[in-house]
Amino acid sequence: MMSRINWHDFFIVGNPLILGSQIAILLTMIGVVAGVTYLKKWKWLWREWLTTVDHKRIGIMYILSGVLMFFRGGVDGLLMKAQTSRPELKFLDAQHYNEIFTTHGVIMILFAAMPLLIGIMNVVVPLQIGARDVAFPQLNALSFWLFFAGAMLFNISFVIGGSPDAGWTAYFPLAGKEFTPGIGNNYYAIALQIAGIGTLMTGINFVVTVLKMRTKGMGLMKMPMFTWTSFIASVIIVSAFPIFTVALALMTFDRIFGTHFFTLSAGGMDMMWVNLFWLWGHPEVYIVVLPAFGMFSEIISTFSHKQLFGYKSMVFSIVGIAALSMLVWVHHFFTMGSGPAVNSVFSITTMMIAIPTGVKMFNWLFTMRKGRIQFTTAMLWALAFVPCFIIGGVTGVMLAMGAADYQYHNTLFLVAHFHYVLIPGVVFAVFGALYYWWPKMFGHMLNEKLGKIHFWLFVIGFNVTFMPMFFLGLDGAVRRAYTFSAESGFAPLFLVSAIGAVILAAGFAVLCYNIYWSARYADRNISNDPWDARTLEWATSSPVQFYNFAKQPEVKSIDAFWYMKKHNEGLTLKEEEIEEIHMPSNSGLPFYMGVIFGIAGFLLVFEWKIAALVATVGILAGLIVRSFDYNDGFHVKVDEIKQIEKAWRGKDKGVNNHVS
Amino acid sequence: MSANVNTALPLEYQTEQNRMNILGFWIFLGAEIILFGTLFATFSVLNARYAGGPTPHDLFEIKGVMIETILLLTSSFTMGLAIFEMRRSNRNGLILWFVITLLLGAGFVFFEVTEFIHYVHEGATWTTSAFLSSFFVLLGTHGLHVSMGIGWATMVIIQLLRRGLTPVTARKTFIIGLYWHFLDVVWIFIFTFVYLARMVA
Numbered sequence: 001m002m003s004r005i006n007w008h009d010f011f012i013v014g015n016p017l018i019l020g021s022q023i024a025i026l027l028t029m030i031g032v033v034a035g036v037t038y039l040k041k042w043k044w045l046w047r048e049w050l051t052t053v054d055h056k057r058i059g060i061m062y063i064l065s066g067v068l069m070f071f072r073g074g075v076d077g078l079l080m081k082a083q084t085s086r087p088e089l090k091f092l093d094a095q096h097y098n099e100i101f102t103t104h105g106v107i108m109i110l111f112a113a114m115p116l117l118i119g120i121m122n123v124v125v126p127l128q129i130g131a132r133d134v135a136f137p138q139l140n141a142l143s144f145w146l147f148f149a150g151a152m153l154f155n156i157s158f159v160i161g162g163s164p165d166a167g168w169t170a171y172f173p174l175a176g177k178e179f180t181p182g183i184g185n186n187y188y189a190i191a192l193q194i195a196g197i198g199t200l201m202t203g204i205n206f207v208v209t210v211l212k213m214r215t216k217g218m219g220l221m222k223m224p225m226f227t228w229t230s231f232i233a234s235v236i237i238v239s240a241f242p243i244f245t246v247a248l249a250l251m252t253f254d255r256i257f258g259t260h261f262f263t264l265s266a267g268g269m270d271m272m273w274v275n276l277f278w279l280w281g282h283p284e285v286y287i288v289v290l291p292a293f294g295m296f297s298e299i300i301s302t303f304s305h306k307q308l309f310g311y312k313s314m315v316f317s318i319v320g321i322a323a324l325s326m327l328v329w330v331h332h333f334f335t336m337g338s339g340p341a342v343n344s345v346f347s348i349t350t351m352m353i354a355i356p357t358g359v360k361m362f363n364w365l366f367t368m369r370k371g372r373i374q375f376t377t378a379m380l381w382a383l384a385f386v387p388c389f390i391i392g393g394v395t396g397v398m399l400a401m402g403a404a405d406y407q408y409h410n411t412l413f414l415v416a417h418f419h420y421v422l423i424p425g426v427v428f429a430v431f432g433a434l435y436y437w438w439p440k441m442f443g444h445m446l447n448e449k450l451g452k453i454h455f456w457l458f459v460i461g462f463n464v465t466f467m468p469m470f471f472l473g474l475d476g477a478v479r480r481a482y483t484f485s486a487e488s489g490f491a492p493l494f495l496v497s498a499i500g501a502v503i504l505a506a507g508f509a510v511l512c513y514n515i516y517w518s519a520r521y522a523d524r525n526i527s528n529d530p531w532d533a534r535t536l537e538w539a540t541s542s543p544v545q546f547y548n549f550a551k552q553p554e555v556k557s558i559d560a561f562w563y564m565k566k567h568n569e570g571l572t573l574k575e576e577e578i579e580e581i582h583m584p585s586n587s588g589l590p591f592y593m594g595v596i597f598g599i600a601g602f603l604l605v606f607e608w609k610i611a612a613l614v615a616t617v618g619i620l621a622g623l624i625v626r627s628f629d630y631n632d633g634f635h636v637k638v639d640e641i642k643q644i645e646k647a648w649r650g651k652d653k654g655v656n657n658h659v660s
Numbered sequence: 661m662s663a664n665v666n667t668a669l670p671l672e673y674q675t676e677q678n679r680m681n682i683l684g685f686w687i688f689l690g691a692e693i694i695l696f697g698t699l700f701a702t703f704s705v706l707n708a709r710y711a712g713g714p715t716p717h718d719l720f721e722i723k724g725v726m727i728e729t730i731l732l733l734t735s736s737f738t739m740g741l742a743i744f745e746m747r748r749s750n751r752n753g754l755i756l757w758f759v760i761t762l763l764l765g766a767g768f769v770f771f772e773v774t775e776f777i778h779y780v781h782e783g784a785t786w787t788t789s790a791f792l793s794s795f796f797v798l799l800g801t802h803g804l805h806v807s808m809g810i811g812w813a814t815m816v817i818i819q820l821l822r823r824g825l826t827p828v829t830a831r832k833t834f835i836i837g838l839y840w841h842f843l844d845v846v847w848i849f850i851f852t853f854v855y856l857a858r859m860v861a
Contacts, residue, residue, distance in 0.1 A: 135680045200691060208684045212676075238687055242695035250702065250797065259786050259793035260711070261702065267709030267790030272702065279698075620811075627815040630828070 012159055015096065017079075022159045051586040053137035054546055055122045058144050060441055062119025063434075065148060067512075069111040072155060074508060076104035078501055081465070085498035087486040097482035098165040099184070103158065105168025106188065109284070110195060111151040113422070116430045117291045118147075118202055121230045123441055125206065127537035128224045130215025130555065132548045135208040137584040143198040143205065145594025150195025153601050157187040161605065164188040167480065169277055170251070172262035172270040177255050186605040189252045194597050196244050203237030206230060215536075217555035221315070224535040224559075225301075225308055229294030232318045233287045236325060240283035247276035256607050274336065278329035286325040288422070290318055292429030293360060296382045299432050300364050302533045303379035304371025307559055310363040317356035317363075324353050334405040343402030350400035357393060361386065376531070377451030381432030384459045385424045392420030395470065410480075413473025419466045431458070431511070439530050443543035444522035450514040458507030464500025468493040528648065534559035539571075541648035547581045547636055550645050573645055581636040589629070593622045670747060671830035678831040685835045689842050696846050699801060700853065703794040707858065711789035716858035719779055725855050728771045729847065732806075735764035736844035743837045751825050754833065758817055761840065762810050769810070772803050795854065802850060805843050812836065 012018050036042055049057060079100050083092040092100065126134055134140050157163045164184040166175035175185050210231040214223070223231075251273070253259040260268035301308040308314065330338055330346040338346075364386065373379065395417040399408055408414055431454070438446045469477075472493050477484065484490050529538040539561045540549055553570050557563045564570045600615035665674055673679055738761045745753030776796070779785075786796035816832045823829055 135684060204684055204687045204691065207687050208680050212680050212683060238691050239694055242691045243698050246695055246698040246702070253786070253793070253797065257786070259797070260790045261706070261793055261797075263790075265711075266713075266788070267706065267711035268793070269705060269709070269790065272705055276698065276702075623812075624815060627812070628819070 010160060012162055017092075017096075018159060025159065046588075047586070050591050051141075051588045053133075053141045053584050053586055053590075055126050055134050055137065055140060056441065056544055056546075058140055059119045059122030059124075061144055062115040062122060062147070063441075065151060066112050066114075066116035066119055066430075069107050069115065069151060069155075070508070073104050073107040073112050074505060076100045076107065078505055080104065081498040081501040083482060084484070084494050086495070087484050087488070087491050089483060092482060094482045095165065098167075098480070099158065099163035101480055102164050102167050102170075102188075103154075106154065106164070106192070107151075108422075109168065109288070110192060111147075111154065113288045113426050113430075114195075114199065115147060115151075117233075117288055117426070118143075118199070120295065120430065120433050120437065121206065121233075121291055124437060124537055125227050125230050126209065126213070127440070127540070127544065127548060128227045128535050129210065129213060129218060130536050130549060130553045130560075131209065131213040132552070132581065133584065134205050135213060136205050138587050138590060139201055140205055141587065141590035142593055143202040145590045146198030146201075146597055147195045149594040149598035149601070150191045150193070150198065153194065153598055153605070154187055154191035157184060157191075161187065169281070170273075171277075172251075172254075172268075172273040173264050175251070175273075176263050176270075177258075178263065178265075183605055183607070186252070186255055186607070189248050189255060190601045190605050193245065193248045193252070194601050196241055196248065199237055200241040200245070203234040203241065206234035207238060210234070215549075215552045215555060218560065221312070222555055222558050222560070224294075225297035225311070225314055226291065226294035226535075228315055229290040229292075229297075229318055232322045233290040236283045236287050236290070236322050239326070240280045240287070243276055244280035244284075247273065247280065250276075252604070256604065256609070271336065274333055275329070278332045279326075282329045282332065283325045285421075286321055289425045290321065292426045293318070295429045295433040295436075296364065296385060297367075298533075298535065299378045299382045299436050300367050301559075302436070302531055303374045303376055303382075304368045305374070305532070306367055306371045307534075307562075308363070309366035309369075310359070311558060313359055314363055317359045320356040321353060324349060324356070328353065331400060331402075331405075334402045335409050340402070347400050347402045351397055354393060354397055361390070376435070377446070377448050377455055378432045378436040380452065380455045381428045381435070384455070385428045385432075388420060388424035388428070388459075388463070392417060392422075392424060396421060408473065410478055411473035412469040412477045412479055415479045416466045416469035416473060419462075419469075423462055423466070428459075431455075436531070437537075438518075439526055439542045440537055441543060442519070444518055444524055444526060445530060446518045447514050447522065450510055450517060454507050454510040454514060456507075457503055457510060461500050461503030461505070461507050465497050465504055466500070468497045468500075472497075529561075534562040536560050539564065541644075545644050545648070547583055547641070550581075550641050551577050551579075573649065575642065578638050578641050578645070580638060581641065582633055583636060584633040585631050587629075587631070589622060589626055593619070596622060671749075671825060671827055672746075672834040674827045678827055681831055682835060682838075685838060689838065692842065696798075696801070696849075699794075699798045700849065703798050703854065706790040706794040707854075709790040711791075713789040713792060714782065714784045715791075716855075719782065719784055720855055720859050722855075722859070724771055724775045724778075725851065728768050728775070729851050731764050731768040731771065732844055732847050735761045735768065736841055738764065739837050739840045743834065746825065746830060746833055749825060751820060754825070755817060755820055758813065758820075758833070762813055762817075765806050765810050765840075769803060769807055772799070776800075798854065799850060802843065802846055805839075805846075809836065809839055809843065813840075 011022075036045060049061065052058065079092060080097065083089055083097060122134070122140070126132070162182050162184040164170065164175075164187055166180055166185055166188075170185060170188055173179055175188070210223070210227060250259070250261040254261050254263060254268070260266040262268050262270050262273040264270065297308055297314065327349045328346055330342060331350045334343050334346075364382075375383075395413070399405055399414060399417055435446050435448075435451055438444070472490055473479075475490065477488070477490050477494075484494070526542060528540060528542050530542070531538070536553055536555070537544075539553055550573055553560065553564070556569075596615060596618040600612050600619060603612040603615055667674060672682065738757050742754050742757035742761060745757055776799075779792075784792055786793045813836050816829065816836060819832065820829050
């Protein structure tokens with residue numbers, strides 16, 4: 001029997017923490033609407049941002065959403081740390097704790113890490129290959145709005161209807177209707193589905209962009225390393241996300257329409273979910289970590305003032321990691337009865353991943369060797385990444401041993417391991433990348449002094465938080481347990497870990513303050529190339545004009561812009577070289593699609609099937625409108641280009657000043 | 661975005677944006693292969709789990725399935741003829757074969773829905789057993805693709821009537837051709853692994 005959704009389940013009431021959040025959300029929304037109205041910015045918001053198809057603006061919206069979601073996921077993390085700071089604490093009950101570790105995991109991976117990486121990819125990749133936009137600009141906007149609709153749908157779960165509570169992996173049978181009858185897990189299935197469709201389209205978009213839109217002379221083996229890693233990550237997205245699409249659809253059918261894919265009754269098989277989930281879930285780890293590796297490559301090369309060491313071996317390593325990423329999924333459930341033969345195979349494939357990753361590590365170290373290292377904030381993140389990530393990697397090899405995994409699995413040792421991989425591997429990279437590319441996005445730098453405070457607080461806080469969890473795990477502290485007894489002896493290390501989390505959060509607060517401070521006070525008169533960098537995005541204005549390049553640069557070697565500076569080629573623009581530029585028009589359709597997908601998803605979450613079907617007609621209407629849309633964009637006139645180019649090239653710290 | 665027109669190529673390949681759209685669609689089809697591959701894998705895991713419900717021997721009848729197969733395979737052939745007429749710049753021939761293709765596709769959907777209704781009357785719904793869940797979702801996903809394709813192609817036919825053969829309408833037609841042949845290939849796998857293999861076993 002299907003349980004019906006009752007109206008009195010609609011708003012979550014009775015918990016003071018959630019009531020506080022509801023009030024805060026309401027006040028924030030009123031504040032935003034009032035603020036935009038007061039400043040008369042609605043038209044501006046609609047014309048410049050909500051309807052934009054410019055890859056840089058879409059990237060900035062991704063980054064903004066990612067930072068917001070990082071805050072939300074971070075608050076979840078702090079709540080967990082507060083609850084486990086002392087034994088037998090009654091701050092959160094077991095149910096609330098279950099919900100919070102579930103949303104923490106989902107939000108951090110899918111709604112924080114993914115948009116931050118995809119956002120930076122959006123801003124940087126077209127610039128690095130000397131293109132004027134991505135291959136399908138409007139599809140790119142649609143990707144963003146679907147991601148955003150999914151993220152918002154997932155986020156309202158805790159105030160309307162209840163959060164998912166079966167872990168971010170949502171294992172069956174627990175996540176099924178039999179054991180989790182509420183609607184929380186419907187949010188999981190449907191919000192991730194909507195965001196996932198957006199991600200899949202981003203993958204297709206970037207594969208075509210990189211294959212087809214590279215500027216003249218940029219062969220595949222002359223691409224900057226960040227473009228390479230983004231390209232391979234996009235290939236993994238295209239090959240892994242459809243599996244998740246299917247898995248989530250089957251979950252939806254099981255939960256809402258009564259099918260028997262993963263149920264215990266009528267022949268369903270719960271292990272099917274585990275396999276499908278990790279067939280996507282493991283490649284997903286590499287989708288987030290590969291672009292991050294690319295960011296480190298750019299930062300290390302720039303601030304060591306050397307070409308990246310072992311370029312070719314870097315490329316082969318990322319391709320190898322991509323291939324291996326599809327062959328290791330069973331290592332997430334060694335203890336679930338696959339048997340020694342299967343476990344051995346997957347142990348070996350898992351350990352093999354350490355080889356190309358090790359190659360990359362040595363390449364970064366050799367890039368720094370004999371380089372003139374400049375200790376900027378961005379570079380500090382890259383330097384801290386190396387030892388922290390190695391701890392994560394080495395404990396990963398420990399976990400990869402099938403037999404030994406019986407000891408580690410389901411303990412905080414595992415939790416410490418993947419935080420040591422994901423935080424240095426992704427979060428450090430994103431922070432470094434923000435400091436590095438901020439001037440390209442906004443035309444001013446982030447404050448370096450505040451940046452260093454942010455860096456030290458965050459790195460120290462991170463280690464103090466997660467290092468004790470290795471030892472707690474080895475002592476037998478299990479993950480996802482909302483409390484522990486005083487007799488267990490876990491109390492001191494848990495307390496240390498909680499203190500670390502506060503330091504970590506203080507670091508993030510400094511970043512937020514830095515963004516505010518720099519937006520208000522930082523120097524706007526900066527050159528296009530403030531770091532003396534090496535790749536093409538630095539060959540054009542900061543912030544980048546909407547058409548990116550007045551004349552698309554010609555590439556003659558790796559580190560194309562460095563070559564241009566060294567040989568004094570292509571840095572100046574002659575007036576007669578300027579031609580009209582064709583650009584795509586803005587469109588409100590992607591925004592509409594995000595809204596209608598969000599509405600349809602919301603109705604389906606509440607199992608109002610007829611209403612959801614009606615909303616689906618709205619989706620089809622959007623598709624039909626798009627089919628008849630023959631808007632072919634517009635042409636930027638030569639005079640306008642001349643004016644824009646003169647403005648930034650005239651600056652006293654212009655492009656030629658950096659030729660050494 | 662850039663004009664970069666090359667009139668030596670077939671109409672649908674002439675502009676850079678068209679070439680990118682076609683490559684993008686090939687990559688989308690790659691994702692579709694993974695999607696259907698996952699559904700086939702699900703079916704192959706669950707296809708003997710009847711849970712006391714009907715088995716393929718109780719349900720499947722070769723006649724209806726053969727009609728569906730012939731309709732869809734023929735529609736793939738007529739789709740080829742439509743693209744052939746497009747290459748000869750014969751818009752009316754293109755539209756004629758295109759419409760025939762869609763009628764055959766609609767016939768396929770009609771017979772598939774009839775088949776499903778028949779199963780439901782025999783008490784075999786997608787909530788009956790894991791076997792039937794995976795059967796209905798695999799075939800339903802394919803059938804939904806065909807139905808969406810018919811709707812999408814209708815839009816393009818309207819554009820062909822209004823605008824004639826241009827690089828844009830030619831590209832749209834060509835991409836639907838790719839999509840249609842892909843669905844045909846998926847059906848061949850369904851026919852083989854869902855019907856034939858399960859009826860012989």
